[in-house]
Amino acid sequence: xxxxxxxxxxxxxxxxxxxxxxxxxxxxxxxxxxxxxxxxxxxxxxxxxxxxxxxxxxxxxxxxxxxxxxxxxxxxxxxxxxxxxxxxxxxxxxxxxxxxxxxxxxxxxxxxx
Amino acid sequence: xxxxxxxxxxxxxxxxxxxxxxxxxxxxxxxxxxxxxxxxxxxxxxxxxxxxxxxxxxxxxxxxxxxxxxxxxxxxxxxxxxxxxxxxxxxxxxxxxxxxxxxxxxxxxxxxxxx
Numbered sequence: 001x002x003x004x005x006x007x008x009x010x011x012x013x014x015x016x017x018x019x020x021x022x023x024x025x026x027x028x029x030x031x032x033x034x035x036x037x038x039x040x041x042x043x044x045x046x047x048x049x050x051x052x053x054x055x056x057x058x059x060x061x062x063x064x065x066x067x068x069x070x071x072x073x074x075x076x077x078x079x080x081x082x083x084x085x086x087x088x089x090x091x092x093x094x095x096x097x098x099x100x101x102x103x104x105x106x107x108x109x110x111x112x113x
Numbered sequence: 114x115x116x117x118x119x120x121x122x123x124x125x126x127x128x129x130x131x132x133x134x135x136x137x138x139x140x141x142x143x144x145x146x147x148x149x150x151x152x153x154x155x156x157x158x159x160x161x162x163x164x165x166x167x168x169x170x171x172x173x174x175x176x177x178x179x180x181x182x183x184x185x186x187x188x189x190x191x192x193x194x195x196x197x198x199x200x201x202x203x204x205x206x207x208x209x210x211x212x213x214x215x216x217x218x219x220x221x222x223x224x225x226x227x228x
Contacts, residue, residue, distance in 0.1 A: 049218035097213040102161040
C-alpha cells in the first residue's frame with residue numbers, strides 16, 4: 001500500500017498570511033506514461049463531505065479560488081493557500097489513486113492564529 | 114452535474130450486516146468511471162472501502178476484503194455496499210463517490226453499530 005503522510009498535523013496561520021501543507025507518498029504516484037500525478041487535495045468542513053480543491057496535483061477544481069494552488073511530483077506534494085481567509089478553516093487531505101488500495105493522508109487541521 | 118445520495122439504516126446491531134445504497138442522478142452509472150465507497154469514523158480521517166466498475170469488476174481495501182461486497186444495479190442507476198460481521202469499529206459516516214479521483218461525493222450517512 002502507498003502510505004500518504006501529511007505535515008504538519010495542525011497549523012495556525014494569521015488571516016492574510018500564507019499556509020503550506022505537505023504530503024509525502026511512500027512510493028511515486030506519478031505516471032511516466034501519462035505524465036500525470038494521481039494526487040488530489042480535498043478540503044473538509046464539519047458536517048460536510050470532502051470538496052475537491054486540486055486534482056492532478058496542480059489543477060484547481062471548479063469554482064476553487066485562485067489563492068489555492070498545488071505543486072509537486074513523484075512523492076512530494078504541496079498545497080499552498082496564498083492569503084488565508086476565515087472560510088479556509090477546515091481539515092485538508094491529500095489522496096492518491098495511482099494504485100489500489102486508494103489511500104489518504106491523515107489530514108491537516110488548519111486554524112486561524 | 115452528477116449527484117450522489119446514500120441511503121440505508123442508521124443503526125446496525127453488532128455481528129449484523131451494514132447495507133447501504135447510493136443513488137446516482139444527473140448522469141448515468143453506465144460510464145467508464147469507477148463507483149466508490151469511503152468511510153470516516155467520527156473525528157477521524159478517510160478510509161477507502163472499495164470500488165466497482167460498470168462491468169461489475171471490484172477492488173476492495175485488503176483490510177475489509179473478507180467482509181465487503183459492492184454491487185451495481187444499472188436499471189436503478191444505483192450501487193450498493195454490504196459490510197458483514199460489523200463491530201463498533203465500523204461506526205462511521207459512509208460516503209459514496211464517483212471515480213477513482215473521487216470527483217463527486219454524496220453527503221454521507223452516519224451508521225452506528227450498537228445493540
